[in-house]
Amino acid sequence: MSPAWNTPVLPAAAAALALALAACAGGARLPPPPPQTFSAAEIEKGAELAKLADCQGCHTADGGQAFAGGRPLNSPFGTIYTRNITPDPRTGLGRYSREAFIRALRRGVRFDGAELYPAMPYDHFAYADDEDLGALYAYLMTRRPKDQPPTPNKLIPPANIRGAVAIWKALFFHPGRFQPTPGRSAAFNRGAYLVQSLGHCGACHTPHNFLDAEETSKPLQGGVQEGWYAPPLNALSPASVPWTPEHVYSFLRTGFDRDHSAAAGPMGSVVRELARAPEADVRALSVYLATLMQPSPAAKGAARPADHVAQAAAAQPAGARLYAGACAACHDAGAAMMREGRPPLQFATPPQEDRPTDVVQVILHGLQPATGPRGPYMPAFAGTLSDAQVADVAAYVRARYSDRPPWKDLASAVAKARRQGGEG
Ligand code: HEC
Ligand code: HEC
Ligand code: HEC
Structure with a gap:
């Protein structure tokens, strides 16, 4: 027998082993701690982090109780419904110990050991530190519980088999730890941490492969999500006006920037949460993103974008007529809205x-104010314009407000956008 067995190492080792086993499999079986064990400071911190991570946006159905789940998410494999993360002991987080919760967010494993679908962005949450995840747990465990069983998913085979996620994970899920960049400011590194971890910005802004996994070699290079295009947030940014930290801050905080435009589609729900997140964190995001976008063509001092009104009317006469009737009353110089200091459309990305995706989606679905009734509003034209008319007006917008070549396949882009719908 080794001498070690006679020393107090044994109970310590046994305890460590028991803990490790609990963390692997049975961690969920530990009862969750009573709510009064969480400190007010921890709960407050968790509340702030939950806004940055948009837990509520995804985990709340239209008209449902906050965090009780049931919101449908579209994926290439069908519809998946979010789950109840209120502290309910039968159907919610009441079944999770702190360890089981951290394992779910970091490794995508449910309280009972089942795999979680990557529609839950644990490939990003994996980069969050224990303290932040613990604070999220404290916050969620002190919300009002709701008994809300899951809505069954509508997924096609083989995605309908939960166990298949294990194969997906073996192929694509290899998270590391967050690495700060030496020599950069604290704000830059805080922003980098939030973008990569809880902010999960790459879930939309990074391209996805055919199995819907992020192409981690192309971070923030632009991706398609929920029928919208989330443009690149790095040197590839197509923005025509440079993004400075002040402009990014204004956009993320209020959903609108005077030198660009308004947050549309799924970005609207991100902004609704960021409007209430800690100011210092939103500033950090802005410093980091503005640095990433620094070498973009716009930032390199390209000329202010021009309004090619005459050429566009000649090139796209049908679109020009529709624009004059449906859009000019708001968007042309002299319109009441423009006199309030709104950006001309050539400043919008x-x-x-x-690709025409976002222009088409904005025409079809309009814009709802992201951060309050006084925010930017644009009506939806899905009910008044035919597919061909939407394509014509989009072609005109491209010709008039950019120096780039005409979009190809506009008709099919419009048909696709109509099929997929798009949250305003
Ligand atoms: C982009 C949408 C999205 C966001 C944002 C999101 N989740 Fe989820 N989450 C999901 C989906 C979808 C599922 C269901 C996955 C499944 O059934 O495999 C899920 C499942 C979970 C589960 C497992 C529930 C169970 O027992 O079935 C937990 C815990 C969870 N989320 C916590 C969180 C927390 C905490 C946050 C914020 C830090 C968060 N989620 C943010 C989409 C999201
Ligand atoms: C659910 C998908 C989604 C997530 C998550 C998301 N975005 Fe976006 N984002 C979009 C879409 C779609 C657009 C383009 C729509 C529009 O014109 O506003 C966009 C636009 C933007 C823009 C404007 C870019 C430009 O040049 O006009 C910025 C900046 C931005 N997002 C930052 C972020 C940050 C920071 C995060 C993470 C905290 C984030 N986004 C998370 C979908 C998303
Ligand atoms: C009632 C006023 C109104 C009408 C009509 C209107 N818009 Fe808008 N549009 C807005 C507002 C407000 C914004 C947000 C930017 C701003 O506040 O300047 C916007 C933004 C846009 C954007 C940029 C979206 C983004 O995500 O950056 C495009 C493109 C656009 N409109 C095209 C059109 C087209 C094409 C038409 C006609 C089919 C049209 N709009 C009609 C008010 C309007």
Whole structure:
């Protein structure tokens, strides 16, 4: 027998082993701690982090109780419904110990050991530190519980088999730890941490492969999500006006920037949460993103974008007529809205993007104010314009407000956008 067995190492080792086993499999079986064990400071911190991570946006159904789940998410494999993360002991987080919760967010494993679908962005949450995840747990465990069983998913085979996620994970899920960049400011590194971890910005802004995994070699290079295009947030940014930290801050905080445009589609729900997140964190995000976008063509001092009104009317006469009737009353110089200091459309990024997706979606679905009734509003034209008319007006917007070549396949882009819908 080794001498070690006679020393107090044994109970310590046994305890460590028991803990490790608990963390691997049975951690969920530990009862969750009573709510009064969480400190007010921890709960407050968790509340702030939950906004940055948009837990509520994804985990709340339209008209449902906050965090009780049931919101449908579209994926290439069908519809998946979010789950109840209120502290309910039968159907919610009441079944999770702190360890089981951290394992779920970091490794995508449910309280009972089942795999979680990557529609839950644990490939990002894996980069969050224990303290932040613990604070999220404290916050969620002190919300009002709701007995809300899951809505069954509508997934196609083999995605309908939960166990198949293990194969997906073996192929694509290899998270590391967050690495700060030496020599950069604290704000830059805080922003980098938030973007990569809880902010999960790459879930939309990074391209995805055919199995819907992020192409981690192309971080923030632009991706498609929920029928919208989330443009690149690095040197590839197609923005026609440079993004400075002040401009990014204004956009993320209020959903609108005077030198660009308004947050549209799924970015609207991100902004709704960021509007209430800690100011210092939103500043950190802005410093980091503005640095990433620094070498973009716009930032290198390209000329202010021009309004090619005459050429566009000649090139796209049908689109020009529709625009005059449906859009000019708001968007042309002299319109009441423009006199309030709104940006002309050549400052907005969508007309510059290499695909028509966002211009088409904005025309079809309009814009709802992201941060309050006084925010920017644009009506939806899905009910008044035909597919061909949407394509014509989008072609005109491209010709008038950008220097780039006409979009190809506009008709099919419009048909696709109509099929997929798009949250305003
Ligand atoms: C982009 C949408 C999205 C966001 C943002 C999101 N989740 Fe989820 N989450 C999901 C989906 C979808 C599922 C269901 C996955 C499944 O059934 O395999 C899920 C499942 C979970 C589960 C497992 C529930 C169970 O027992 O079935 C937990 C715990 C969880 N999320 C916590 C969080 C927390 C905490 C946050 C914020 C830090 C968060 N989620 C943010 C989409 C999201
Ligand atoms: C659910 C998908 C989604 C997530 C998550 C998301 N975005 Fe976006 N984002 C979009 C879409 C779609 C657009 C383009 C729509 C528009 O014109 O506003 C966009 C636009 C932007 C823009 C404007 C870029 C430009 O040049 O006009 C910025 C900046 C931005 N997002 C930052 C972020 C940050 C920071 C995060 C993480 C905290 C984030 N986004 C997370 C979908 C998303
Ligand atoms: C009632 C006023 C109104 C009408 C009508 C209107 N818009 Fe808008 N549009 C807005 C507002 C407000 C914004 C947000 C930017 C701003 O506040 O300047 C916007 C933004 C946009 C954007 C940029 C979106 C983004 O994500 O950056 C495009 C493109 C656009 N509109 C195209 C059109 C087209 C094409 C039409 C006609 C089919 C049209 N708009 C009609 C008010 C309007």
